[in-house]
Amino acid sequence: MGKIIAIANQKGGVGKTTTAINLSASLATNGLSVLLIDIDPQGNATNGFGFSHTQIKGTIYEILIGTTTFEEAILDTEIQNLKIIPSNINLVGAEIELVSFNNREKILKSKIQSARENFDFIFIDCPPSLGLLTVNALTSADSVIIPVQCEYYALEGLSKLLNTIHMVRISLNPDLTIEGVLLTMFDSRLRLSNQVAQEIWNLFGNKAFKTVINRNVRLSEAPSHGKPVILYDPTSIGCRNYLELAREILDRNNKQ
Amino acid sequence: MGKIIAIANQKGGVGKTTTAINLSASLATNGLSVLLIDIDPQGNATNGFGFSHTQIKGTIYEILIGTTTFEEAILDTEIQNLKIIPSNINLVGAEIELVSFNNREKILKSKIQSARENFDFIFIDCPPSLGLLTVNALTSADSVIIPVQCEYYALEGLSKLLNTIHMVRISLNPDLTIEGVLLTMFDSRLRLSNQVAQEIWNLFGNKAFKTVINRNVRLSEAPSHGKPVILYDPTSIGCRNYLELAREILDRNNKQ
Numbered sequence: 042m043g044k045i046i047a048i049a050n051q052k053g054g055v056g057k058t059t060t061a062i063n064l065s066a067s068l069a070t071n072g073l074s075v076l077l078i079d080i081d082p083q084g085n086a087t088n089g090f091g092f093s094h095t096q097i098k099g100t101i102y103e104i105l106i107g108t109t110t111f112e113e114a115i116l117d118t119e120i121q122n123l124k125i126i127p128s129n130i131n132l133v134g135a136e137i138e139l140v141s142f143n144n145r146e147k148i149l150k151s152k153i154q155s156a157r158e159n160f161d162f163i164f165i166d167c168p169p170s171l172g173l174l175t176v177n178a179l180t181s182a183d184s185v186i187i188p189v190q191c192e193y194y195a196l197e198g199l200s201k202l203l204n205t206i207h208m209v210r211i212s213l214n215p216d217l218t219i220e221g222v223l224l225t226m227f228d229s230r231l232r233l234s235n236q237v238a239q240e241i242w243n244l245f246g247n248k249a250f251k252t253v254i255n256r257n258v259r260l261s262e263a264p265s266h267g268k269p270v271i272l273y274d275p276t277s278i279g280c281r282n283y284l285e286l287a288r289e290i291l292d293r294n295n296k297q
Numbered sequence: 298m299g300k301i302i303a304i305a306n307q308k309g310g311v312g313k314t315t316t317a318i319n320l321s322a323s324l325a326t327n328g329l330s331v332l333l334i335d336i337d338p339q340g341n342a343t344n345g346f347g348f349s350h351t352q353i354k355g356t357i358y359e360i361l362i363g364t365t366t367f368e369e370a371i372l373d374t375e376i377q378n379l380k381i382i383p384s385n386i387n388l389v390g391a392e393i394e395l396v397s398f399n400n401r402e403k404i405l406k407s408k409i410q411s412a413r414e415n416f417d418f419i420f421i422d423c424p425p426s427l428g429l430l431t432v433n434a435l436t437s438a439d440s441v442i443i444p445v446q447c448e449y450y451a452l453e454g455l456s457k458l459l460n461t462i463h464m465v466r467i468s469l470n471p472d473l474t475i476e477g478v479l480l481t482m483f484d485s486r487l488r489l490s491n492q493v494a495q496e497i498w499n500l501f502g503n504k505a506f507k508t509v510i511n512r513n514v515r516l517s518e519a520p521s522h523g524k525p526v527i528l529y530d531p532t533s534i535g536c537r538n539y540l541e542l543a544r545e546i547l548d549r550n551n552k553q
């Protein structure tokens with residue numbers, strides 16, 4: 042039974058998509074079978090793999106409203122054990138459309154349960170908001186990874202996200218846990234980076250991943266080549282950091 | 298008659314709030330009277346000025362649903378000519394609540410027209426989405442500033458934003474123009490930064506501001522002290538860049 046992990050933080054630009062793509066790719070190259078679901082209308086996880094609109098047969102939007110099946114929408118990536126369910130801008134309307142559905146928070150959950158049998162890990166890349174799409178992801182997930190950029194606003198917004206996770210746990214998904222808080226874009230030369238990191242370690246203890254993702258320009262160059270960093274520059278610090286994170290998650294989940 | 302300018306880009310973390318706070322502060326220290334409206338449920342523009350929840354009498358949420366007036370909600374800041382309408386997490390529910398209102402895209406516009414007489418500039422800091430709150434801001438605004446981080450995803454998402462601006466212009470606000478595209482977090486040492494900048498100048502010509510905001514850690518430290526950078530470190534590059542931008546906007550609008 043595969044584990045479903047949401048990657049969420051309503052603060053924008055904290056490294057959700059970069060983590061979704063590169064953690065999935067790292068686990069897949071370790072031999073695990075991985076599915077990445079893009080539920081952000083921006084579709085960054087989709088275009089980070091170089092998919093163009095013409096290659097996409099169906100998106101998560103059509104799956105949610107029931108006009109496409111999972112099997113029809115799944116795409117192969119350059120990495121053998123890694124598949125993706127793409128998204129596109131049609132999803133912007135979904136938040137308003139889904140409002141009138143019955144059980145509007147559980148639509149995604151009902152659609153992805155069957156996929157658990159075919160994958161070891163299923164990651165969900167969330168948009169920068171606490172709206173219905175993110176709530177659907179948190180309701181379907183076993184756990185959530187919270188990327189936190191080493192900046193003031195990212196730290197400041199955490200309490201709102203923790204509140205939302207708590208609300209989802211009470212009323213929609215009692216088993217939801219925090220997989221871990223992940224420090225991203227860490228720059229050891231900056232006092233602010235060190236202050237935020239210290240604060241996260243104080244607040245979260247061993248709920249914060251030991252692995253820290255350093256600021257590394259190779260991570261931000263990779264998507265312009267349509268590749269995860271492991272295919273773009275496997276020698277980079279960014280690549281090593283995400284392989285380390287994959288190893289840490291496998292150890293935490295006693296998987297090999 | 299004051300000019301209303303929205304600061305929008307659905308890509309997260311591109312510098313919308315940093316621009317909203319520091320451009321407002323730069324214009325206000327130049328003697329212009331400025332109002333900043335925070336319509337992001339994260340409330341980063343509000344807490345970037347150090348306001349705590351107890352100091353807030355009313356937010357943009359209560360103004361939109363009609364339980365508070367503009368005058369009751371307006372707060373003074375440390376800068377004499379700069380006032381702010383705060384926001385908070387209650388706004389998350391607004392997108393779903395406003396859907397059932399008549400003229401749901403024009404609610405903000407109806408509320409802020411009267412403020413035009415009292416201010417030279419009114420800036421609206423938007424959330425990282427193309428949902429109803431951002432559409433409300435674009436419908437109320439005379440023009441829009443588009444911050445673009447010097448990264449691949451920020452460039453890639455521009456066409457969706459331009460589409461949305463076009464749709465708003467056709468059906469809701471024919472006078473909406475682009476005030477300018479602003480390059481943010483520019484680092485001249487990085488090839489990616491230079492590539493994105495070159496691309497923006499090719500695509501937008503003189504619609505791109507001549508002023509470029511450099512990556513400068515003083516800009517990201519300032520909000521943790523609850524101050525715009527002009528009060529936190531007036532000698533910093535970040536501060537000079539935003540003063541330059543204020544000057545460029547005044548020149549473009551023939552205001553002194």
Ligand SMILES: Nc1ncnc2c1ncn2[C@@H]1O[C@H](COP(=O)(O)OP(=O)(O)OP(=O)(O)O)[C@@H](O)[C@H]1O
Binds near residue numbers: 449
């Ligand atoms: N460790 C890193 N080092 C350098 N750049 C990074 C790093 N992680 C992410 N980036 C870059 O920072 C920007 C923001 O990252 P990303 O898009 O992954 O964040 P996000 O949280 O998914 O954003 P959004 O809120 O818009 O969905 C991107 O341009 C990305 O390439």
Ligand SMILES: Nc1ncnc2c1ncn2[C@@H]1O[C@H](COP(=O)(O)OP(=O)(O)OP(=O)(O)O)[C@@H](O)[C@H]1O
Binds near residue numbers: 054308313316514
């Ligand atoms: N020029 C700059 N140099 C260094 N850091 C910056 C700069 N501009 C913004 N930042 C920092 O980058 C982060 C993102 O900026 P900001 O929050 O203003 O973006 P945003 O577009 O408003 O994000 P959101 O999409 O979440 O609303 C913040 O932590 C901010 O302090």
Ligand SMILES: [Mg+2]
Binds near residue numbers: 058059081085167168
């Ligand atoms: Mg993303």
Ligand SMILES: [Mg+2]
Binds near residue numbers: 313314315337341
């Ligand atoms: Mg912001």
